[in-house]
Amino acid sequence: MSLADSDRELVVSELEREPTPAEAALFENLWSEHCAYRSSRPLLSAFDSEGEQVVIGPGDDAAVVALPESDADGDGKTYITMGIESHNHPSYVDPFDGAATGVGGIVRDTLSMGAYPIALADSLYFGEFDREHSRYLLDGVVEGISHYGNCIGVPTVAGSVDFHPDYEGNPLVNVACIGLTNEERLVTAEAQEPGNKLVLVGNATGRDGLGGASFASEDLAEDAETEDRPAVQVGDPYAEKLLIEANEVLIEEGLIESARDLGAAGLGGASSELVAKGGLGAHIELERVHQREPNMSALEILLAESQERMCYEVDPENVDRVREIADRFDLGCSVIGDVTDGNYVCTFDDGDGPETVVDVDAHFLGEGAPMNDLPHEEPAEPEVDRPDVDIEEAFDAVVSSPNTASKRWVYRQYDHEVGVRTSVGPGDDAAIVAIREASAGSRAAETSSGEETGIGLAISAGAAPNWTDVAPYEGARAIALENATNVAAKGATPLAAVDCLNGGNPEKPDVYGGFRGIVDGLAEMCESLSAPVVGGNVSLYNDSATGPIPPTPTLALVGTKDGYDAPPMSVEPGGELLLVGDLGFETDGAGLGGSEYLARFGGSDRFPSLPENPSEIVETLATVADDESTLAVHDVSHGGLAVALAEMVSDDAGLEISIPESAGGPAATLFHEQPARALIQTDSSETVRDAFDGIAPVVSLGRATDGDALELSVGDRTITRNAATIGSLRETLETELE
Template sequence: MPETPSPESRPPHETGLDTVAVAAADPEREQPWSTLGLTADEYARIREILGRRPTSSELAMYSVMWSEHCSYKSSKVHLKQFSEIPQETRAGRMLAGIGENAGVIDIGQGYAVTFKVESHNHPSYVEPHQGAATGVGGIVRDILAMGARPVAVMDPLRFGPLHEPDTHRVLPGIVSGVGSYGNCLGLPNIGGEAVFDPTYLGNPLVNALCVGVLRHEDLHLAKATGAGNQVVLYGARTGGDGIGGASILASETFDATKPSKRPAVQVGDPFMEKLLIECTLELFAAGVVAGIQDFGAAGISCATSELAAAGDGGMHVELDRVPLRDSSLAPEEILMSESQERMMAVVEPADVERFLEICAKWDVEATVVGEVTGEGRLVIDWHGQTVVDVDPRTVAHDGPVYERPYARPDSQDALQADGAEALPRPTTPEELRETLLRLVASPNLCDKSWITDQYDRYVRGNTVLSQPSDSGMVRIDDETGLGVALSTDCNGRFARLDPYAGAQLALAESYRNVSTGGATPVAISDCLNFGSPEDPAVMWQLAEACRGLKDACLELGVPVTGGNVSLYNQTGDTAILPTPVVAVLGVIDDVARRTPTGFGRAGDRVLLLGESREELSGSEWAHVVHGHLGGLPPRVDLAAERALSEVLVGSAALLTSAHDVSDGGLAQTLVESALRHHVGVEVALGGVHEDVFVALFGESAARAVVTVDPADEEALVAAAREAGVPVTAIGTTGGSTVSVAGAFDVPLDELHQAWVATLPLALG
């Protein structure tokens, strides 16, 4: 039993317990609702719900649960359209979706996969290593809470310019946090992104994805049912780290004048999390878990209110039973603490002894802190006195919903009119060669091994594809070879030019990346990163992005299984590029038949699938060479994306490699494919576009470069044409250069040197 703090040891502002009885008798006491991030209207609404002022503990609960980070109060009105998307997928059905800890997809053979991507942006700026590490830990527990064994992670990252001192401060810490936490858990990091742009300076994005595997019968949900069932808190002790952490920190724009908005960042312990994972999986196997919830943002406030609200609606908790690392914590601090590596389970009385035995076996502390009731109230006592008495639904689900004003900004027309067509272009072979080398070495296109080498990509032995492949892929079943592939993508520049199309292009690229590996895309999760919702222009971006994703999912036949919204990503008046990161999950029947990304041998025929147009606005060329952002992004053609996917998956047996065409255009695709196994290529691009510069650096979507044995070329061409996918034979693999007729002939050694040098030179 934890040590009980004496009144003398408590902070001065906590002397004299604020109970429900005191709150009823003392209605006019001043309360720090504004400091906790509530508005005057929200505070008034809480008083209306309770019929009195809240106690300090109730105020703490409502403040964190009604924060932007936890309640999605500014985005709910736009997210609800995702429910219009059919839940059936091309490969199976969704077993759990939006509203659960993570979405669960049936992938056949009795297996299901759960995956989700979330953000830990602001904490990672304040304390890069711990902010990123606990972001990984939190998403892993979301997956674990569904009854699944976590099997892999991914990390979409965004930073300010590579040369900036603050990027040098945050990037190494964020990468070490992601790497060390995942490595200690024994989870392979199979993919992600590292993108640099000035708008992320002062507000990096740290999005984390986890995927887990379970049998259908192992699915668990977060609900507290059955009066008399016991509520057990297990895992790490509760401390003062992260009090109000992500929930409040991520709910307001960074402002150095408001230290109250910079609470302590959570501190992670991956070794404790590893024990928690194995302990929880054994608890599931023993059949002693009736309901479960992980602890993430909002801590005990979240776990108790969400479990109770999703179940019979009643729970009684003895808060003084909670094991503490800091005996001086007041009840409201315990409720707000976001200390890591904790779970809460609902257990039938007959199973409690066995539950505690399993926890003891794994050296995981477990304490019965309450029980489920049938009274429809969440009641929390502290040393025999009631400090919380609320309807849990008002805390967890019935928070404020804002229809914030949104409007297309007047500046959007001028932005879109300022296209890249008028920018000076390279025309001579020497200029084209120089442009190629400059782009290959640019921060967004260069080799990311400095980052990915800090991650273990192959632990557990089931990794089939990982960085720098288009997608990550893991084996699910050893006997059949059943596997899943995952990709995350977003081009924030495209979303800035047109947020509707930009969100669709993010989905399209992830969808394409999964397909190039030979997997059929079946579902998505998203992490919608935007600036302040109090800015109508930002809300317009968010609304358009949600509309774009919904329309794209309907056309592509993939549901949204869940995700995350991260707002207030701006420093002062500078908002980040709208960054709707989209993760796509694909299924492959046998990973042995996957398609590799790079050229594997000489003598293969090289073909370009898809149509190339003059689409340079928002491109890496415009960004790197001219520092330009304007015009319209590449045209979205979802029917073409779906047809391309069907060719890539349906003809996988013919392909010796496949690589999507995206950032940097066809030139970057050829370079990356050649450098993968140091196999050169000789191409002629007259059939791609009449302008060799456009053919090389344009970024039209719905394209991929594939290779086939010469004997299979005719069959692939026939399959592409039958599907309505344009196909152009452009060359042959072999040699030690990337050679483009009429443009350049660059040795692979020179390309490799340019490609790999950038991050090590900048970061040491």
């Protein structure tokens, strides 16, 4: 670790002296891109983070959003927390521990707000699936997420998996967590009062994860898998489970004034940020920290990113009770210092008497990093070069592509039913978890009696690297619209979102131009959808010897609905199948750009145009999905109409589909990926047409049958595949990985 010369000059000027080694290391980590957002913060003002539902927006460990009132919940004070985190570089170096500790970190962010974690969503991005190294990373990451999530008893209910050649040297692991709390339980990461104690609860501090924040702010080198392994934290999910339950008791008994999870930059990051947010200082005695390794230095204690640790601000009168609760759950507990109205001061006594190793203004430490003013280049418009491929060959290739094939191999390793809230699990357009009145405040209330509120929380998470690779701005707009369409297909309307903005080295103008594009595109569409972006994470320098990643704006969006039931994705015999949205496009319109079709067969094209009234389409789709005449609903997106139709067929029902060919030809008809489209099976087509009149086109495609085959006619071409064949095509991951 080393502090950049320009940063050192600023520090020296502020301190009026040279920084100590511990101070220099602390500034280097907290002023890193990972912590200070030096290249991205100037852009983030584009996001609308306000709304009547927003209780706490960006800047805390997690955002807090109020759920709509229901008939049974008159006070309307049930809150959810939303957070998202990246653990990209650690997951390349050590896929199991890197991914596992990403889960642990976002769960502790939830705990620090006084919330109980109820759902996880993971969005994963790897190099091409046929590469052995990509499969190694996929296997390790999925195992790490499943091990940690299953052990702590938090269900993984949603997410995405994408493959793209530009992730080969730098995979992405983005994990979101939803928590549940209420007005009385709410805690923030803002220190409250001088004289309160700082108490460290959880695992003992070791030397793992040293310099993790700095490591996350650099391009990955070719030898990163061996040289950077000490920067990767090692998780203990069983300790995390104890910490979850201990935190619950601490919150229920009202013992916590403020809290911060120990993540990037370890104790130094958590404690300094805690007091800085309150405009206060601290005096910390580092030797008091409970440690698991001998002869640790002040710098190691200060910056180690050992997992499963929380920093609490506690009234002195409550310290003994906090100790008792920590002992009850077999967790370490150290009273490490005091909140003050002065500087952030850390002392260390190695046996020869205390020595001051840090003495700085907490606000300067947290907010003093200068922002970067970087040049950027606008992405070039792609040329139109559409391949001419046999339509049946194209259908089989796109349906069986690792990007569009079933992800059952991944999510079946996750326990998505623990907590008995999951109404719709992974594998559908969006997950739905139940929010009940009896459990609005705590995990302990789940088994108590009481009338249910009947609020269903729909969750969708993911990005689309093919889209943002070809068109960062329009692709990011499409990602937001796609996630909103997913929750609408389950009958829910958007409530709020958090994002994880992943990019390459921002010092490269073309890379920074793409990153600017995804920020602006995501911000614009979320505002159009009335879905405030209430928090998030930025991960830059995702660059390696193989080049930069595609700009990747992962969005985790939630919506709400009355009740927990939702229309299925698969059709049942009978009923008409309607397409809401454009069937194809004219020759002078947008095209196949970003599609899986082009990813399989080469070529290039413009990105498809987006509808001008996205909010109206989403709201109307949610209403129609909940109508009693609706039998099934499925979003049309990745892989286009061909994949959506294939996914609706089952052993119990097939489809007879006849589609007039669009001006762009059969490939355009079946494989363009314009978002905000949906397939609706209904026994009252008039209801659907009336609802979308003047909002979106509605086209009749055919009917569901009591067979198990998809008979798909496009112009004068016909494709016939039975459910078994489609199932075999879609089992790409199972076939290759087992």
